[in-house]
Amino acid sequence: MLKSTTIFLTLISLASSVSAGGFGGFSRGSSFNFGCGSSIKQKATHEQKDWCSSSGSFFTDYKGSPLCCSDHTRTPPSNGITCPFGWSQHFKAGCCIPPQEVSPCDCGEGYTYDKNTHKCVKNTGKCHGGQWWHDRSVTCCDDSWQHNPPKGDCPSGIKCPSGWFWHKNDKKCRPNGPRSPEPDCDDWDEHNHCCGGHTGPSQGPGKGNNGGNKWGWKRNDIQQQQTLSFPQTDLDKMYCPGSLHACTVPTAGGGEWAYECVDFATELEACGGCVGSGGQDCTQIPHSLAVGCEIGTCAVYTCKQGFQANGTSCVAV
Numbered sequence: 001m002l003k004s005t006t007i008f009l010t011l012i013s014l015a016s017s018v019s020a021g022g023f024g025g026f027s028r029g030s031s032f033n034f035g036c037g038s039s040i041k042q043k044a045t046h047e048q049k050d051w052c053s054s055s056g057s058f059f060t061d062y063k064g065s066p067l068c069c070s071d072h073t074r075t076p077p078s079n080g081i082t083c084p085f086g087w088s089q090h091f092k093a094g095c096c097i098p099p100q101e102v103s104p105c106d107c108g109e110g111y112t113y114d115k116n117t118h119k120c121v122k123n124t125g126k127c128h129g130g131q132w133w134h135d136r137s138v139t140c141c142d143d144s145w146q147h148n149p150p151k152g153d154c155p156s157g158i159k160c161p162s163g164w165f166w167h168k169n170d171k172k173c174r175p176n177g178p179r180s181p182e183p184d185c186d187d188w189d190e191h192n193h194c195c196g197g198h199t200g201p202s203q204g205p206g207k208g209n210n211g212g213n214k215w216g217w218k219r220n221d222i223q224q225q226q227t228l229s230f231p232q233t234d235l236d237k238m239y240c241p242g243s244l245h246a247c248t249v250p251t252a253g254g255g256e257w258a259y260e261c262v263d264f265a266t267e268l269e270a271c272g273g274c275v276g277s278g279g280q281d282c283t284q285i286p287h288s289l290a291v292g293c294e295i296g297t298c299a300v301y302t303c304k305q306g307f308q309a310n311g312t313s314c315v316a317v
């Protein structure tokens with residue numbers, strides 16, 4: 001399963017600075033690996049190991065200590081705590097924990113993920129009362145837009161992301177409110193703040209999760225995005241070269257730890273993450289003939305007779 005690593009080698013320093021530096025605006029639509037290395041995992045108490053023994057459980061690094069993410073430790077976020085969409089709150093630590101080891105980290109447009117506290121914190125800016133600061137557009141947005149947006153008709157060929165509207169005076173898409181999700185279209189235009197409006201082909205569907213193959217990216221951008229989307233954990237770095245990730249594989253006798261190194265962005269049998277921890281085995285998609293793993297998402301190209309590929313599945317014709 002080992003894939004070529006050479007094209008990623010030059011990007012290692014970039015990847016590690018990202019995993020240390022936090023989640024900036026460039027991370028839109030990406031998933032991140034929140035697993036932690038063995039040096040942290042081995043600090044887990046027996047109690048923590050018990051909580052984390054079920055399938056799909058994993059440890060994350062919380063201030064240098066292991067924090068178990070499992071059904072035993074997840075509670076819905078309480079009032080006053082803002083977590084990334086789809087995340088839970090840890091029942092003891094009180095911070096946010098991701099649903100899977102490799103997960104998106106979208107706090108909404110008015111918030112930024114704080115890697116130290118593991119919570120979403122409100123962006124600060126110089127806004128008047130009744131407004132909130134929007135980092136992405138470097139503007140103040142009115143609270144009232146949530147109920148009464150100054151909405152105009154989008155010019156043709158242009159759309160706004162889910163949870164956003166076309167502002168008739170600004171002539172740009174603006175988020176309805178501070179918890180509007182990050183732009184979810186494939187063709188988000190960071191300059192004009194809208195989806196589309198380019199001249200050129202647009203990519204197929206896809207919600208932009210796991211990076212997506214955004215329109216207009218040069219080949220090099222895609223490679224960078226792949227590495228940025230799946231930074232190596234301490235454990236990965238210990239066992240695998242380049243930007244590859246260590247996935248545990250079942251051993252005949254059980255018990256013993258065996259692993260292989262995979263590239264989550266392209267590995268067919270561990271696409272987007274290790275199988276059992278958020279990844280998908282693309283070769284197991286029913287009725288498929290040719291499949292691919294594109295930046296961490298399975299793609300179906302052709303299907304067996306009687307079925308047609310719709311991009312992600314084979315559907316009966």
Ligand SMILES: *[C@@H]1O[C@H](CO)[C@@H](O)[C@H](O)[C@H]1NC(C)=O
Pocket residue numbers: 205310311312313314315
């Ligand atoms: C493809 O088909 C599957 C199964 O019917 C469905 O869940 C999925 O949303 C479809 N995808 C697209 C892009 O239409």
